[in-house]
Amino acid sequence: MLDWKNRAASSPDAAAKAATYAGERSGASLIGRAVGGLLGLYLLLALVVGWYWSQEPSAFPVQQRAQAAAEQAKRQLVGGYTTVETLKQVAGTLLDKPGGYLSNDLAPPGLWLDNMPSWEYGVLVQVRDFSRALRKDFARSQSQSTEDPDLAQAEPRFHFDNKSWALPASESEYREGIKALDRYLARLADPSKQNAQFYTRADNLNNWLGDAGTRLGSLSQRLSASVGQVRLNTEVLPSEPDATAVGEGGIYETPWLQIDNVFYEARGQAWALAHLLRAVEVDFADVLAKKNATVSVRQIIRELEAAQETLWSPMILNGSGYGLLANHSLVMANYISRANAAIIDLRQLLSQG
Secondary structure, eight states: OHHHHHHHHHHHHHHHHHHHHHHHHHHHHHHHHHHHHHHHHHHHHHHHHHHHHTSOOOOOOHHHHHHHHHHHTTOOOOTTHHHHHHHHHHHHHHHHSTTOOOTTOOSTTGGGOOHHHHHHHHHHHHHHHHHHHIIIIITOSSTTSOOOHHHHHHHHHHTSOTTOOSSSOHHHHHHHHHHHHHHHHHHHHOTTOOSOOOOOOHHHHHHHHHHHHHHHHHHHHHHHGGGOEEEOOOOOOTTOTTOOOOOOOEEEOOOGGGHHHHHHHHHHHHHHHHHHHHHHHHHTHHHHHHTTOHHHHHHHHHHHHHTTSOOOSSSOOBOOTTSSSOBHHHHHHHHHHHHHHHHHHHHHHHHHO
16 A cells, blocks of 8 residues: 555656656657758759759850950950960869869868869860960960960969869869960960960961870770770880780770760860861961961861760760660760861871971
8 A cells, every 4th residue: 555655646746757758759850850851952952953053064155255255355366366265264164164173172062063163174174285285385376485474474374283172273274374375375366465465376286286196086985995995015125026915805894984974074075176267267267278278277177076076965874885775975976086186187287288
């Protein structure tokens, strides 16, 4: 009887504790659900934003863009202006497209994206090559002439680490490179200043096309390696310096997780190179016409623009050459190889035509 009374006396405290525990558990459950809902909403938003940021920029008309930029800056559209202005626009697209420059992002959704950073790197490769050619060839009359001071500042800016997020960040360095190009353009378009030149000669153009052809040749090999290819050993034997030893070599295949990266890098290089060639067609029109090479330039542009056609598949397919599924890398390699072959023909026309 006493034990029953003690239990009765303690039952209100137990009930209160149970109610408190249930309330705390319910509150924790509500907080958990709220956090889960917010996380799900964030992931959904990041997915949508990531999809939008992954859209490749459209092509722009280089001649009209250069004309508009010259009019806005109240400058004359002199020889070389279209080419340098196009280089500025191509570099600026890396920074001003939706999402900005993504290669050095540390937070989602940029952190999760790899196709667009690969595209950015492809564009950056062509920007670096052309800025170097501009500094060492196009803006100099001969090998012993003095290089342009603004171009000497622009080239190393574009060669800055493409994944740097700390101070200085990649974006700030590339913007400084664009500003240096603009300073060079201002002097080039000013008739009162004779310290900035742009030489539209066949040998200058030929030198840059040699670099572009080398890039496309490497891309073609990397794209074709999506299905694996035999790489032969053609190294010269030490004991026979005049002979070439063809060994068994080995199979070289692009890692599965890198196939889409190589594909989008190729699209980025094709996008940038097509714009630069369209600008070259404008500024080097007389040289190309004299060498009967205008059609060759347009053929290269046609192949590069075909490599940028809309990709309807949600992912990069990697079927075998004659299999049921498409192989997007091999299709891209076909366009890149044909553009490279056309560059070889163009260089022969420039040197011998």
